[in-house]
Amino acid sequence: MKHHIRFKVNGDQYDLAVDPWRTLNDLLREDLNLTGTKFGCGTGDCGACTVMLDGKTINSCLTLAVEVDRREVTTVEGLAPSGEELHPIQETFIEKGAIQCGFCTPGMEMSGLFLLNGKKTPTESEIRTALSGNLCRCTGYNKIVDAIAETGKKMKK
Amino acid sequence: MEDNTIIGKDIPRTDGRVKATGEAIYTDDIKLPGMLHGKLLRSPVAHARIVNIDVRKARALPGVKCIITGADTPKIKFGNWRLFPATQDEFPLAVDRVRFIGDEVAAVAAIDRETAREALELIKVEYEELPAVFDVDSATAKGAPVLHENSPSNISIDRKIQYGDIEKGFAESDYMHEDVFTVHAVSHAYLEPCSSVAQADIDGRITLWTSTQTPYIVQCLLAATLGLRENDVRVIKPYVGGGFGGKMELRPWEFCAAFMARKTGRPVKFTLTREEELACGRRRHAMKLHSKVGFKKDGTLVAKDLKILLDGGAYNSMGPTATFLCGNFGAMLYRYPNYRFFGQHVYTNKPPAGAMRGFGAPQSLFAAETQMNIAAKELGIDPIDIRIKNAMVTGDEIPDVATISSCGFIESLEEVAKMCDWKKKRKNLKNGKGLGVGCYSFISGGVFNWFNTQYPFSSAEIRAFADGTVHLLTMASDIGQGSDTALKQILAEELGLKMADIRLTAADTAMTPQADLGTWGSRVTLMAGNAVIDAARKIKEQLFGAVSAKFNLNVIFDMECRDGRVHAAGKPDRGMSFGDAVAFVQKTNRGEPLVARGSYTPRGKGLVSPAFSFGAQVAEVDVDKETGNVKVNKMWTAHDCGTVLNHMAVEGQLEGSIQMGLGYALSEQFVMDNGRTLNTTFLDYKMPHAMDMPPGESACIETYEPEGPMGAKEAGEGLASPTAPAIAEAVFHATGYRCKDLPITPEKILKGLGKLED
Known part of the structure; x- marks a missing residue:
């Protein structure tokens, strides 16, 4: 039996009937066409599916769609203030060379942002800890860590 | 190349924006x-x-x-x-x-x-x-079950390389060492x-x-x-x-x-x-390597005899190429006057191994570099000194195989030694700390054509427009390494345009010129880069002719495209804007668009590659002798990738390869039970996280590769090789445990130190 859920994604309200076994990741990608959120493993290890639920990062592949009823989801598509402007974390990821294949990027940005929302000037070790749920196979992480530190400085200004 | 405006700069990748916003469409999207x-x-x-x-x-x-x-x-x-x-x-x-x-x-x-x-x-x-077989020894044993009827020995392909006189070489050697190495399969884990x-x-x-x-x-x-x-x-x-080859x-x-x-x-x-x-999925080949090396007392290499069994899994996949390349990589880095290689690709009832970053080099060079470290120790010569003594230099030839047209290997060794204060640090590190070195050489694309393409190896088409823009069409495939950006940089530099003036259509077989062999063996920058330059020069010839006529330029004048203009060299006022020049050519040709095709196919470049990169890496480790745990404290790298087209991109390749190299050396492996893979999640596969990455320092030794576009050659794939032997040597330096069987796990270290029984 389908469940009726009502929730917000990036500020937009949705009313949907969903099967109880479907994940938030599936719902975002398949039903809402928000394909910026990736699916890399399905076991919560790689973090490519990371989104924010009520301001906290979660693995959308491990979250059932029914769990987001009456809650607010932010995906990578909700970061930039407009089609022309970028969020500082997006801007900085580009400038600092923190992106290669780009598949981990949306998840990395969400995890980085969650950290910075709590603390604008984290230590390097805090940044690396904050990324412990996000895998990257291209960059070796260093430029991602630099980009997050730099974004914090920009956001503080 | 100081007056370049785009080459050698930190140019952010041109697809960064769509990837940062999540707009980039991947196949599953x-x-x-x-x-x-x-x-x-x-x-x-x-x-x-x-x-x-x-x-x-x-x-x-x-x-x-x-x-x-x-x-x-x-x-x-x-x-x-x-x-x-x-x-x-x-x-x-x-x-x-x-x-x-x-x-x-x-x-x-x-x-x-x-x-x-x-x-x-x-x-x-x-x-x-x-009945099934799961390792190369059982698969090649008498009476082993046969996987493919046309390979009754389970050996699908073999490869021999020989030059000099191996027996004479060993007879002339003062010191010989013989080892068996085993290296494991790992996942690309894209x-x-x-x-x-x-x-x-x-x-x-x-x-x-x-x-x-x-x-x-x-x-x-x-x-x-x-x-x-x-x-x-x-x-x-x-x-x-x-992709990484997968x-x-x-x-x-x-x-x-x-x-x-x-x-x-x-x-x-x-x-x-x-x-x-x-x-x-495909994976890097597990291999068993039997290597014997001979040296003179003073550390001069005399001979090497290398035999490799590649565990290919159930099908050939890219194994034949890996078999070929292992033998070539075994002969790289140093001058081996006498060399013999025999490689055999063996079928086993496991998932097929394919190509993976380094394509035979990480395995071959783990053995070679470890033996260099063993020889240095036993001959009482510093590991970096013994390498410098034997290092290849520009102009060296491997008979019938390759000529080294540019080589910054000795400079890389000297630079990395300076960066880490090698001799002092190596002498003074104590209490479970150790320092080790590993090196690599790698190809810039293969010259072989086993795929039997009927087209050029790489092609490019450029369409020039009167509004001052160009459209580059190429089948070259960016899989994250940044080749789209590199090719645009090369074109922008060549035509004196801005990155934003270039539209790119890539990797669509119906829309882009035939053909391109794809992204592997670090071939794209050199081969597609040369194809782009070839096409750009044809565009320039037409523009130069038109502008020369319009301004009545002396025929002996050089001409250039620079800062959006086409003009007599050094005289920007004797010429016109790029767009006007295109319009002029188009008018001259009564409306025909200005289009040019370019291509690159290596010819007369030996059997392996048109160009080779080199580098040296040092690792410092801290080994806990109670638990066997290895912590990598720092990595230093100096590498020669020819002209650096984009520093930020090269650095990104280097750091990414260290992540993969660390995993290969220490943590990643498939746990198999009778052909069944037991660790099928990232949680159990254990590739390095952000917290596992050591700090690093790096230096690019810039050489000019005559065959490369603007002097460039391979960057970032060869670097998959030095990390494991450098860490293995550092572990030996720290503990006395010499690893010949990757990965270096705590169990192996403790057993090696006699602290854990089998």
């Missing part, structure tokens, strides 16, 4: 009207005859639109070595026989993934199990699981969007396996989430998507799960 979802049924047994497949129940499941088995297909084998059809040993779907756990047996297309998955469980396959979407048009032609490094190879092999003509298949590469062949799901799209008249998508990727 594609959704077409009426699209079906495909799933593969894989063999649960390592080796068996298929007695019967019953799909009746599955076919009756509502929502199932198509089920195919090998019997439904044209049964045409494929493989990347088209030049030697006997090496093409793989059917898209198993025909009568399965050879590894995960071998593709049947495919289902249904209205959604859940239905497709459910249908898989309803297919009944009756197997008659056969973040984007493989995915393909196929659509059939009204003539039954196929368009395939697929996560690939080699659109042209997929186009040709897909056409062949479907029984179609090459031009009946169009392959489009969307954004690709990493996406450079035709794959069964590409075939199934296309075949079922034709059968159903509906688009079909397949996306692999991570479990499938780890349990059945």
Whole structure:
């Protein structure tokens, strides 16, 4: 039996009937066409599916769609203030060379942002800890860590 | 090249924006009207005859639109070595026989993934199990079960290289060392699981969007396996989430998507799960290497005899190329006056090994570099000094194989020693700390044509517009390494334009010029880069002619494209804007657009590669002698990649390769039990996280590679090799435990130190 859920994604309200076994990741990608959120493993290890639920990062592949009823989801598509402007974390990821294949990027940005929302000037070790749920196979992480530190400085200004 | 405006700068990648915003479309993001979802049924047994497949129940499941088995297909084998059809040993779907756990047996297309998955469980396959072999020794033993009838010894291909006189070399040696090394298989672990979407048009032609490094190879092999003509298949590469060598062949799901799209008249998508990727996906070859080296007392290398058994898994995949390359890499870095190599590619009942970053070099150089470190220790010579003594230099020749046209190896060794204060640090490190060095040399693309392409190795087309912009079309494939950006940089520099003046269409076999062999062996910058330059120069010739006529320039004047203008060299006022010059040429040709084609095919460049890169890396480790745990404190790297086109991109390649190298050395491996992979999640596979990465320092030793575009050559793939031997030597330096069997696990260290019993 389908469940009726009502929730917000990036500020937009949705009313949907969903099967109880479907994940938030599936719902975002398949039903809402928000394909910026990736699916890399399905076991919560790689973090490519990371989104924010009520301001906290979660693995959308491990979250059932029914769990987001009456809650607010932010995906990578909700970061930039407009089609022309970028969020500082997006801007900085580009400038600092923190992106290669780009598949981990949306998840990395969400995890980085969650950290910075709590603390604008984290230590390097805090940044690396904050990324412990996000895998990257291209960059070796260093430029991602630099980009997050730099974004914090920009956001503080 | 100080007056370059774009080359050698930190240019952010041009696809950064769409990747940062999530707009970049990867294959699994594609959704077409009426699209079906495909799933593969894989063999649960390592080796068996298929007695019967019953799909009746599955076919009756509502929502199932198509089920195919090998019997439904044209049964045409494929493989990347088209030049030697006997090496093409793989059917898209198993025909009568399965050879590894995960071998593709049947495919289902249904209205959604859940239905497709459910249908898989309803297919009944009756197997008659056969004896299986899981390692190279058992597979090559007398009376071993045979995987492929045309290879009764289970050796599918062998390769010999010999020059000098090996026996005489050993007779002249004062010191010899002989070791057996074993290295393990590891996963590419690209973040984007493989995915393909196929659509059939009204003539039954196929368009395939697929996560690939080699659109042209997929186009040709897909056409062949479907029984179609090459031009009946169009392959489009969307954004690709990493490949590292794992996406450079035709794959069964590409075939199934296309075949079922034709059968159903509906688009079909397949996306692999991570479990499938780890349990059945391509991987780096495990190998057993037997190496004997001979030196003079003073550390001069005299001879090397290298024998390698490659654990190829159930099919050839890229194994033949790896077999060939292992032997060549074994002869690189140093001057071996007498060298002999014998490589054999062995079938086992495991998932096939393919190409992976380094393509034979990480294995071959782990053995070579470890033996260099052993020899240095036993001859009482510093490990860096013994390398400098034997190092290749520009102009060195490997008989019949290659000429080294640029080489910054000695400079790399000297620089890395300086950066880490090698001699002092190596002497003073104590209490479980150690310092070790490892080196590499790598190719800038292969000159071999086993794929038997009938086209240039790389091609480019440039269309110039009167508004001052150009459109670059190329089949070169950016899979994350940044080649789209590099090619735009090369073109912008050559035509004196800005990055933003260039539109790029890449990696669409129907729209971009024939052809390009794809992304592997670090071939793109050099080969596609040269093709772009070739096309750009043809554009320039036309522009120069027109501007010269217009300004009545003396015929002896040089001309240039610079800062958006075309003019007499050094005289920007004697010329016009790029756009006006294009308009002028177009008018002269009565409206014909200004278009040029360029290409590159290496000719007369030996047997391996047109250019070689070099580098040296030092690792400092801290080993806990109670737990055997290794912590890498710092890495120093100095490498010669010719002219650096983009520092930020090269640095990114270096740091990424250290991540992969760390995993290879210390933590990543497949835990297998009789052909079954036990660790099929990232949690259990253990690739390094952000917290595992050591700090690093690096330096680029800039040489000018005459064969490279603007002097550039390979960067970032060769670096997959030095990390493991550097860490292994550092562990030895710290503890006295010498690893000859990767990965270096705490258990092995403790056993090596006599603290843990077998």
